Each structure stands twice: as structure tokens, then as C-alpha cells.
Amino acid sequence: MQDNAPRVVHVSTVHPWTDNRVFRRECRTLARSGYDVTLIAVADEAQHCDGVRVIPAAQARTRLGRMVGGVIHAFGLAWNLKADIYHLHDPELILLTPFLRLRGSKVVYDAHEDLPEQVLGKDYLPAVSRRAVALACRGLCRFVGRASNHVVTATPTIAARFAPRPATVVHNYPELLPHVDGLVPYEAREDVVVYTGALGVLRGAAQMVDAMAAARLDGWRLRLVGPFRPATLTDELATRPGWSWVHRMGTVSPLEARRLTSTAKIGLLVLQPSTAYRDSMPTKLFEYMAAGIPVIASDFPLWRSIVEELGCGLLVDPTKPEAIATALRELAEDPARAQAMGERGRQAVLHRLNWSTEERALLHLYDRLRGAA
Structure with a gap:
């Protein structure tokens, strides 16, 4: 890793550090392309893997603990790393966007799912409150669409949620692993x-x-x-x-x-x-x-x-x-x-439907955020 490599920090208080989209695809792709990549995510211990530094996020026992204490802890870790680009993966982290931008950093929000629609299916929420929460989530989507530098989504349907602001679709297509897939007739x-x-x-x-x-x-x-x-x-x-x-x-x-x-x-x-x-x-x-x-x-x-x-x-x-x-x-x-x-x-x-077609979209976005393209 070069000393002047752009510093990127991916943050999640929900996903395990081994998550296919977050670590295996996005973080490893950026590390291979010369970025200095740190991942704050659910992990048992700090470690380095495939060019990515992993820092454990605080693991709360309750949903409220994760949404408050976990987010505050993750923010402190992220702030101290002084990244050029922050890449946020959870709705709970959306409100950190303007604070991270205050230090002059670029912020990307990664929408893995359609948040307002997802909330409507949450059994742990009382039925009478789901629509109100979904409405609030629509407001969160509008907020992060304007407050962040860019939004990445997993499907075109989710991207439409952020219109008219443009979003980059990075599909959840798999990596090609010929040494694992399809060896057995x-x-x-x-x-x-x-x-x-x-x-x-x-x-x-x-x-x-x-x-x-x-x-x-x-x-x-x-x-x-x-x-x-x-x-x-x-x-x-x-x-x-x-x-x-x-x-x-x-x-x-x-x-x-x-x-x-x-x-x-x-x-x-x-x-x-x-x-x-x-x-x-x-x-x-x-x-x-x-x-x-x-x-x-x-x-x-x-x-x-x-x-x-x-x-x-x-x-x-x-x-x-x-x-x-x-x-x-x-x-x-x-x-x-x-x-x-x-x-x-x-x-x-x-x-067609593999990660090599998607990593180009991710890297092009990062080049644009850096002003390199």
C-alpha cells in the first residue's frame, strides 16, 4: 500500500465483517485497486485480511443498543480514521452523513434494500405504526440522497427511491470462483x-x-x-x-x-x-x-x-x-x-451476471469522487 493511497472507511454496525457485498466484493475490490481500506463491522477481533484492515464495531445485545450506542461507537472510530471517503452500509448510520462531511470527507451511502418497503414487513413493529415508520424512512432516504455525495444501490428499483438524484446500481452478482463453483459434474x-x-x-x-x-x-x-x-x-x-x-x-x-x-x-x-x-x-x-x-x-x-x-x-x-x-x-x-x-x-x-461487471461501476464512482474521472 502506497503512503499516499486514498483512505477509505466502510462502516456497518449490522453486517459481519465477512459480508459478501461489503467485504468480499466492495472492500476487497478497492484494496486491490490501490485504496487504503478499513472496515468497521461486526467482528470478534481486529485483523487484516486481503488488504483490508478490520476493526470490530461495538456489539450491543438489543436493537436499541445497536442503534444508539453502536452507532456512536462506530462514529468515533470512523471520525478518528480521517478518511477521504466514508462508505456507510446501514440506515442507522444515515444521520452521521453531515458530521462526516464536516471534516471535508466524501460520504457514500449504500442502500442494500428498499428501506421504506422493508419496514412495512418488520414483524417486531406494531402494525399500526409501520406506515408511520415507513414514511419517516422515506424522509431519511430523501435526506441521505441530498446530504451524501452519492448513493449506491443493489437494484434499479431501490435506485428509483432516490430519484431525481442519480444513484449508482452495483448489483449483488457473485465473484467468479472456478476453484469452488461447478467442479463436481x-x-x-x-x-x-x-x-x-x-x-x-x-x-x-x-x-x-x-x-x-x-x-x-x-x-x-x-x-x-x-x-x-x-x-x-x-x-x-x-x-x-x-x-x-x-x-x-x-x-x-x-x-x-x-x-x-x-x-x-x-x-x-x-x-x-x-x-x-x-x-x-x-x-x-x-x-x-x-x-x-x-x-x-x-x-x-x-x-x-x-x-x-x-x-x-x-x-x-x-x-x-x-x-x-x-x-x-x-x-x-x-x-x-x-x-x-x-x-x-x-x-x-x-x-454477464458476475462481479467483474459490477466492480467497474464501483471503481468509476470512486474515481469521480476523487476527481480522477
Whole structure:
């Protein structure tokens, strides 16, 4: 790292430091391109990894503690680092924008999700207050759109939230990892249906388990890779007949999750209909495709435009385990069709839908912020 390298600080009090978008893609890309990169995020200890310095954010036990104490702690850390560019990843951090700009720094806000729509799906908020909170979040979006130097979003739909101010779309497309993805020929893979990521009610945990019972596929397993939220959800799911088909892996590293995906035959993505998910672009969709496996996905318009256009999987009503089970049987009983779908998805990722196409947009934005382009 050169002594005069531009100093960049990414900040999150929510995401683990290993987060695919924050660390693996954005931070590592900037470090490889000559930036001095520090990441303040959830971590057990300070460390250096792939050219990125990681500083642990304060870990609060309550949501309020994170939103107040955690944000104040992160602000102190960020302020002391005297960055040229601050890149903020959480809505809780939005109000730090004008203070960080006071020191002459540039500030980027990264909108991973459509915040006002996401709030409408928060079960922990009383139903009567959700619309009021969503309205306040729209105000926050307008504020950060004007107060920050630029906004980055994960999808064009989220970018529209900040109109007429321009935003840069940086999709959650996967890195190309040929040493991890697709090494095992499809016909030699395990009879496994895989889901990777956090597991919860709105992520279709119950529907996946019930679908395995309805499909009754001899010798097959449902591999669940990720934490249950809340942890007590496993107690309820364990009472369902489909639990006997489950192979629970728990939390693993991102690379191990990719490896486990690449040895499966079908990927499940049956997030439930909610304002938080309909317009999202989940990373796991593209990671399933990168691994060469067909996807069974919720029939949301945005997802349909990808899955149908590419012919890389089947779309289902995610609320109905019977519909998911029918799709599972179709693919399990016709491996040639499943393999062809997986290969179409993999080719799309190899040639179009991968991080190499997105990192150019990120680096161009940073060049503009520095006045280099």
C-alpha cells in the first residue's frame, strides 16, 4: 500500500465483517485497486485480511443498543480514521452523513434494500405504526440522497427511491470462483436440495421443510446452511414430518457455503411475499447459478425476469409447500432437464451476471469522487 493511497472507511454496525457485498466484493475490490481500506463491522477481533484492515464495531445485545450506542461507537472510530471517503452500509448510520462531511470527507451511502418497503414487513413493529415508520424512512432516504455525495444501490428499483438524484446500481452478482463453483459434474453430485443464508419465517423455513415431506424424495436431503433466526425456530420446525429430511449445517464461512452449494443438485429460494423481498436481488440466486444448479424460486416479477428469461429454474408460489414439492419432484425425476437449467444459469453468470461487471461501476464512482474521472 502506497503512503499516499486514498483512505477509505466502510462502516456497518449490522453486517459481519465477512459480508459478501461489503467485504468480499466492495472492500476487497478497492484494496486491490490501490485504496487504503478499513472496515468497521461486526467482528470478534481486529485483523487484516486481503488488504483490508478490520476493526470490530461495538456489539450491543438489543436493537436499541445497536442503534444508539453502536452507532456512536462506530462514529468515533470512523471520525478518528480521517478518511477521504466514508462508505456507510446501514440506515442507522444515515444521520452521521453531515458530521462526516464536516471534516471535508466524501460520504457514500449504500442502500442494500428498499428501506421504506422493508419496514412495512418488520414483524417486531406494531402494525399500526409501520406506515408511520415507513414514511419517516422515506424522509431519511430523501435526506441521505441530498446530504451524501452519492448513493449506491443493489437494484434499479431501490435506485428509483432516490430519484431525481442519480444513484449508482452495483448489483449483488457473485465473484467468479472456478476453484469452488461447478467442479463436481452434475451427475456426480449428491441428492441434495440446498438453501444458504439466514433462516427465518419470512425466508420460507417452514415451507421448505414441509415441501420435503410432501415431495417424499427417497435418499434426498435438504441442506440448510446458515443460522436460524430466532434460534428457537428449530424447536418448532423439528416437530414437522419434513425435519427428517433436513441436514442442518449451521453457520459456515462464505467460501464453505459456496462449496456446499456446488455439490448439491437443486437450490431453494422461496422467500415469502413481503415488501422486503419482492424487489430484492438476493445474492444466493446468482450463487446457485454460478454453481450450476437449477433454482426453485418465489414467483416475484423481478425474479421472474431473470429465471424465466434464462431458463435456469422453476418459479413457484412460495407460500404453498405442495407447489414447491411439485417443482422438487420435476427436477429430481428429470436430471437432464435440471442439469440443462443449471448450465444455462452458470453460463449467464460466467459471461454477464458476475462481479467483474459490477466492480467497474464501483471503481468509476470512486474515481469521480476523487476527481480522477
